[in-house]
Amino acid sequence: MTYSVAVSGASGYAGGEILRLLAAHPDIEIRTVTAHSNAGQPLIEHQPHLRSLAHLELQETTPEILAGHDIVFLALPHGQSGQYTDALGDVPLIIDAGADHRLESVADWDRFYGGSFHDPWTYGVPELPFRGGKQRERLVGATRIAAPGCNASTVSLSLAPGVAAGVIDPSDIVSVLAVGPSGAGKSLKPHLLGSELLGTANPYAVGGVHRHIPEIRQALAAARVTDADASSRSSRSATGDEGIRISFTPVLVPMARGILATSSAPIAPGATDADIRGAWEAAYGDETFVQLLPEGSFPRTADVLGANTALMGLAIDRAANRVVVVTAVDNLVKGTAGAAVQSMNIALGLSEDRALTVNGVAP
Amino acid sequence: MTYSVAVSGASGYAGGEILRLLAAHPDIEIRTVTAHSNAGQPLIEHQPHLRSLAHLELQETTPEILAGHDIVFLALPHGQSGQYTDALGDVPLIIDAGADHRLESVADWDRFYGGSFHDPWTYGVPELPFRGGKQRERLVGATRIAAPGCNASTVSLSLAPGVAAGVIDPSDIVSVLAVGPSGAGKSLKPHLLGSELLGTANPYAVGGVHRHIPEIRQALAAARVTDADASSRSSRSATGDEGIRISFTPVLVPMARGILATSSAPIAPGATDADIRGAWEAAYGDETFVQLLPEGSFPRTADVLGANTALMGLAIDRAANRVVVVTAVDNLVKGTAGAAVQSMNIALGLSEDRALTVNGVAP
Amino acid sequence: MTYSVAVSGASGYAGGEILRLLAAHPDIEIRTVTAHSNAGQPLIEHQPHLRSLAHLELQETTPEILAGHDIVFLALPHGQSGQYTDALGDVPLIIDAGADHRLESVADWDRFYGGSFHDPWTYGVPELPFRGGKQRERLVGATRIAAPGCNASTVSLSLAPGVAAGVIDPSDIVSVLAVGPSGAGKSLKPHLLGSELLGTANPYAVGGVHRHIPEIRQALAAARVTDADASSRSSRSATGDEGIRISFTPVLVPMARGILATSSAPIAPGATDADIRGAWEAAYGDETFVQLLPEGSFPRTADVLGANTALMGLAIDRAANRVVVVTAVDNLVKGTAGAAVQSMNIALGLSEDRALTVNGVAP
Amino acid sequence: MTYSVAVSGASGYAGGEILRLLAAHPDIEIRTVTAHSNAGQPLIEHQPHLRSLAHLELQETTPEILAGHDIVFLALPHGQSGQYTDALGDVPLIIDAGADHRLESVADWDRFYGGSFHDPWTYGVPELPFRGGKQRERLVGATRIAAPGCNASTVSLSLAPGVAAGVIDPSDIVSVLAVGPSGAGKSLKPHLLGSELLGTANPYAVGGVHRHIPEIRQALAAARVTDADASSRSSRSATGDEGIRISFTPVLVPMARGILATSSAPIAPGATDADIRGAWEAAYGDETFVQLLPEGSFPRTADVLGANTALMGLAIDRAANRVVVVTAVDNLVKGTAGAAVQSMNIALGLSEDRALTVNGVAP
Missing domain, CATH: 3.40.50.720 (NAD(P)-binding Rossmann-like Domain)
Known part of the structure; x- marks a missing residue:
């Protein structure tokens, strides 16, 4: 039909x-x-x-x-x-x-x-x-x-496998995104003029005020599966996102489309490299449109332009004690x-x- | 003469x-x-x-x-x-x-x-x-x-006042940089071709391998002034950078020049907003070429193109428990x-x- | 099959x-x-x-x-x-x-x-x-x-209807193209580096040396239909492109893909506006992938990105005595x-x- | 003082x-x-x-x-x-x-x-x-x-030496310009949004309607020196720009600043290569801010960014019977x-x- x-x-x-x-x-x-x-x-x-x-x-x-x-x-x-x-x-x-x-x-x-x-x-x-x-x-x-929300789903997809598997600590997430201006729509605002965006990187909504923050917290909270999480949700808050904190900074860069989100969180105590990488592989191994790249590979936004694909690369930085996930999506598609x-x-x-x-x- | x-x-x-x-x-x-x-x-x-x-x-x-x-x-x-x-x-x-x-x-x-x-x-x-x-x-x-190093000095300038004043915790620094390709020099490498850089954001050296990381650790360690720091330096390591850890991710974006570094670190226990902002004001209030913007203002790389200026904006995100500093420099100048x-x-x-x-x- | x-x-x-x-x-x-x-x-x-x-x-x-x-x-x-x-x-x-x-x-x-x-x-x-x-x-x-050739077909499509109909004089064609660097391939040449292409417009092959020039002449000659043309072809040259001359200048601009060709030729004596516009409408009115825009409209390369479409706008500038055709194609597709x-x-x-x-x- | x-x-x-x-x-x-x-x-x-x-x-x-x-x-x-x-x-x-x-x-x-x-x-x-x-x-x-006007002075400087020396025919000038959007000012118009300008080339004012056209005609007319010109000016028109015709097309490209103007005109009968090149050398040989590049060299807008310099390259295309001048200026400076x-x-x-x-x- x-x-x-x-x-x-x-x-x-x-x-x-x-x-x-x-x-x-x-x-x-x-x-x-x-x-x-x-x-x-x-x-x-x-x-x-x-x-x-x-x-x-x-x-x-x-x-x-x-x-x-x-x-x-x-x-x-x-x-x-x-x-x-x-x-x-x-x-x-x-x-x-x-x-x-x-x-x-x-x-x-x-x-x-x-x-x-x-x-x-x-x-x-x-x-x-x-x-x-x-x-x-x-x-x-x-x-x-x-x-x-385009930024929200990009960050949520980036980290949800780690939250679900308990291999990262969601209480100190940091996410910085290079984004194209089409996500801001066709509105006539001075800071969206071409002359203001060409050849320059411009941060905005710095310091915890971006509207996609609660959406990410909610999505990551919903990714959790343990009983403790469930009980904490019912007893302590409507959205159950206790213990999920994110520092979120978007930066406009000179490309019409695209989000490249660099997200990281502390490694959970005891999590091995295999635990960590395995969490993402388990989550997305069978997916068509969300793909984890091989170790050492990281995506570019050009690779997903016009496509419904989210590509992500994962690094485990033991010196910094963080799992770093870099994810590319086309903000207008995926x-x-x-x-x-x-x-x-x-x-x-x-x-x-x-x-x-x-x-x-x-x- | x-x-x-x-x-x-x-x-x-x-x-x-x-x-x-x-x-x-x-x-x-x-x-x-x-x-x-x-x-x-x-x-x-x-x-x-x-x-x-x-x-x-x-x-x-x-x-x-x-x-x-x-x-x-x-x-x-x-x-x-x-x-x-x-x-x-x-x-x-x-x-x-x-x-x-x-x-x-x-x-x-x-x-x-x-x-x-x-x-x-x-x-x-x-x-x-x-x-x-x-x-x-x-x-x-x-x-x-x-x-x-262009990235190193940008991040070091961003956070050194907070480290010196003890208002941030340098053990969990996260820095993500939008950078132009001129920092990589004129070398003929495929990933530096215009076709590979136009209209796309490309991460590189993800996961703790970028060469500017030890330079940042060293510079931030040298910013410390307390006795405890001094003794730890002498007794524990040559460079005295114990307790300084950084997750560092550069992202190539489509501008020939410029670095926009978004750096954050946990707020030190007990540090008030006035303590924090005051640390940066004290450090740079009299400087010509390193300027802290007024509260709520953040810089763009265009604002420093061709100039020897480092502009930085600072936000205190209590919900995420982080101080966020966004700094713009021209990588080839400052x-x-x-x-x-x-x-x-x-x-x-x-x-x-x-x-x-x-x-x-x-x- | x-x-x-x-x-x-x-x-x-x-x-x-x-x-x-x-x-x-x-x-x-x-x-x-x-x-x-x-x-x-x-x-x-x-x-x-x-x-x-x-x-x-x-x-x-x-x-x-x-x-x-x-x-x-x-x-x-x-x-x-x-x-x-x-x-x-x-x-x-x-x-x-x-x-x-x-x-x-x-x-x-x-x-x-x-x-x-x-x-x-x-x-x-x-x-x-x-x-x-x-x-x-x-x-x-x-x-x-x-x-x-990507530039050649763009210019040929732009002007062939006018040559075929005899409403423009092909002996003084001028074509200037804004082109993305992907047309030059993935070769490691200094002038193709991102730092050399971002934020700048760079001409090349100026003054009649670009390799697509003979291809355009040949294509436009083949568009002619009159007896005089036919006889001239047989008697005077192998390719029959007498009387077809083109000043051709490509300019690299900061977009990975795309050709925007601005081509013009003198109006043939006696050609009315209806004759001229009619020539293009007749040639492309039934085509899917080559489209003449309404009077007063001109295309952008973004409109054909990733598509097999050639969009063209046509202006008749009586003060300059030229027909101007602006055509957008994706150099890698159409x-x-x-x-x-x-x-x-x-x-x-x-x-x-x-x-x-x-x-x-x-x- | x-x-x-x-x-x-x-x-x-x-x-x-x-x-x-x-x-x-x-x-x-x-x-x-x-x-x-x-x-x-x-x-x-x-x-x-x-x-x-x-x-x-x-x-x-x-x-x-x-x-x-x-x-x-x-x-x-x-x-x-x-x-x-x-x-x-x-x-x-x-x-x-x-x-x-x-x-x-x-x-x-x-x-x-x-x-x-x-x-x-x-x-x-x-x-x-x-x-x-x-x-x-x-x-x-x-x-x-x-x-x-930024476009007007760029084109006028490009061709005035040839008009003054009589080595080009000003009755069939064609000029196509790659321009950055800052020339259009900070006005809030949809076509000036970053999303509309990034990654694309956009023509505007096609077909003889751009406001800089009469300014160019006037400047080139004033470059003429012969008696015939003088008399024609007094007897035939207020501005004396008879015989000067220009097809003028600006194209917005993704750079904040810059004009790269490709201008051409038919070679005047009898003009030798030495006559032609000599006209420009005589006009600008002693100038600081307007420079003719050596034969075979052509300028990029990056070379004049932030500077008061107009750089131009000149080619004599005998096959097309045109003198081609490519000139780069920073539209906001020169x-x-x-x-x-x-x-x-x-x-x-x-x-x-x-x-x-x-x-x-x-x-």
Whole structure:
């Protein structure tokens, strides 16, 4: 069967990437694309690379226009999805690329986002370890899916195997990311101008204020499997992320796309090299889109450009007493739109890799 | 008076930058430039941006040709300076931009470099805290100066004030650097090709193997001032860097120049925010070329392009229990050639900022 | 049926891109990949983005190893294909991505390349006007195909409709191209280092010496259809490119991939705006992979990244008396590997767009 | 003596670069900096690279605040200078970096800019050939100076020697420029976002609509010296630019700064190679900041980054019957702020190169 789809936020970067992937999906008919201020204009004016969709016109983003499709993708600024999701109760499958349905903790939402809190949906990172299994299992048949934050899923995938296996100490995680500006969207802000980004590395949200921090804590907490963890979760906090602390610093670098996350955590006492490497091998050895590179190899973002692949390299630095994981993803694919489409495939019972590529566009 | 100068390695990036700075120095006459395989060719063919030096021809790099100058700059591949320094005993001032005269520990040299060990020279980072004072004091009248490694001096400057003041715990430092490829020199290696670097972030030397690691440990150890530190130094190791551990990861990003180092360390027990910020303010408040930005501000590498300035921003992340310092330098200026010229000015008793600019070329 | 394929030069950029496209081709089995100095190593070490081909090992490039496949792709340095093509007489289809089989004129070959001349093969630019028709027709059933030079096909596609229709004067063509360095291959040359290419625009082969010039002249001459042209061809020269002159200047700019060619020629006397625009619309109105943008629109290379699309915008500048055509292609796809695969599809009678995408990866 | 200076538009790119240069000028005191919406804020927040000017605060841009200085620089959007220049009659020297006082032809102004026409001021490109001499002579003692358009001065300098000497035919000039986005200023427009500019080449103002076209025609017309030209100017048009036609296409490429202009024109009948090359050598042989490279050499924008230098390479392509000139400038220095400061130096009788560097910052 063919599923009809509506994509909101279709003139933005996340919406555009969802469309690029869906345009190659044999089971999908892109019926409706919507936008805000650009409504009424041809899609191709805002997404000139989407040649095969030149016939589509941007409509208003209203519940009425989004309703009546088998699947609705929401690619809206944070805080705007909620008003639509309530009114789209009849839509069989909704996937939100925004943050509105990601967090379980009201306190975290209030502190990092603010505004109305919305119920958390199933988290769209299939390969992520989750209470002894994977998030994938929860996505089968899901009807409401929260696509991940691009930085958050990159860091969570990087370290979750070690947290799940208990071979790293999650109380002192440090993650520094080289990121392309497309993750910040098409908004007209001075610091996103080309002249401000070309030939320079620019840090932002330094010191524990980035909105993806609680999302990472939540994902890593959910990766834990021991009884102690379970009990601590029920008794001590809503999100169960005690003992998980992360110093998180993103740095804008001069590439349109890509995240290269360098994440590290102290080696857990007694963990052998085999324990450590084995944890990641066990977690991702059978995965198509999350791959651990051989010892001594580390990925480049070019290797995953346009692909749904997360590549990671792992080093055990005994002198510094840290496990270091370097992970490359395309923020718009595996970080956002690819995660959304992969999750959709799982939810619908389609082949998980449909319309997704594992090979990057390099050089 | 005017000092006569010879610059070896003049067709490379470090040598070229030394020449760019010296060309604007009123007390310096650039008399001789030397190279290896390019000897016999006009300098301008290899440094087409150095228009004012178009009259110079590259000569062979031999002790005979380098001798007889007031000052000799060595900008040679690591391991090659030693053969010249022994033969240039009569030269009043030699400044080595290579690593040969940086390390005090033979063990570190053997492990990270190998080959013949050479005596350590005075370290050319004037602003760096050193046993209660600054390295500057040691540079006055110095005759043999080791210019720093670009990454090493950036990280050392970032954290030394906190180590000196005891407000951070140096046993779990994590530093991740976005760096431009000019720091790797003009060598013809596949991973340095433009096609491999454009539009991508590429990690290298992951997991504790980068050669600048012992240099950072040594510099931070020398920043300590307490009795306990002193005694531990004398009793426990040659270099006195016990208790200093660093996880260090450089990432090549698509800019020709620049280092943006994100460094963090645990907050020392009991250290207040005022203690912490005060340590950096005390260390750099009077410096021209090392500046702490106001709270909440962080630097970009563009802000220091072509300048001898190190700009740093500091955040205290209590949730992660870490002090985070983000520092921007131009690797070829403050990281190498500027450090060399600034140290030369001090050694000769000239105004410290002669031929050096504090304003970057941005955007 | 499934065709077995061997790709030589598989560790280079052109070879890698052929593999990336073929990896997604349902009718192709990539059986053999060969290289020169890298033989014996896993392909994935040299093409870390080709995750789905991680099982392949690079073999020696010899006629014996290349023989026995249904299709052989040659992605070798110019001048090296000939030695293999003679020995591979039994291979049903050979596609050469090098220059060896492109030129019809021995004089041009001698002047721009030198070394042994080889017979011209069918030119692999299907959409290119050719003596009243298209090159496509000649590709049906072809067994020996010369993939085009990336710059050459971009310029030829840009102007051929105007030459064919007689609405521009081909005796004073000017073409200036912004190009990414991947077109120059993975060779270790100083001017291709990242430090030399980041943040700068670098011209090369200025003043009429670029090797793609005779290829453009030949392609545009073949686009002509009038009797006068035909007779001039037969009587006056081997290649029939009298009256076709081009000033051609490529400029390396800081993007790994992409060609943006700005080409112009004088307006032919009497040609109306409708005549001019109509010529391009007639030539490309039905094409999938070569598209003329609406009046006032011009393409960016980002819009065709990773895609087999050539996008062009056309302006008629009466004040300057020139038709200006700006064309964007991905040099490794439409400029090389995509042209090769598209031509292969036609030669084999497969759907022309198999394994090729029309949508670019942007931003 | 020290001249007091006010710089308007000080939070923008042109204003920032004027300040960067003046900060190093021994005869200048930067007393006042003004802005529009950013008035009241510290300059350093908008120009974080100008460390030596951290004490300055942005004031309102009003005639009252600008008055009372020895020199006023106007770095305002086109069309806004006029309102100030009328009210600043008492200011001894005003230099306008905008377009308002560049054009002599009311018709050109109306067609390419629109709004109120203002009297042309002395054109601030000292090295430009002008009726048998140079523009420099007109700048001595000038009190009202129009700094050039960055693209316009680059192209005019490229070709004026050939026009003056009659060795090229100015009726069919073609110029294609690779340009960095800083020339477009800090305005918040979607096409200037980093995500839209990184990794891509983007043409704009194609087909004869760019505002610098009439400025080039005017400058090249003024380079002519023959009687015939003079008479034609008086009898046939206000600006005397008959017979000068230019096809002009700028292409944004991923570098913050820089212009690489590839300009060509037909060889005049009978002109020998010596005539042609001699024309440029005669024009620029004695210049410091405009340099013709040796035969076969062509410049890169990196070679002039941050410098006031225009480097040009010249090729004579007899096959294409064109003289090709490739010129590199830093659009913010030689293209704007450097031209302004150099002109100021001449007007005031100071050394022409004061505060200006000839060496670029490379790599």
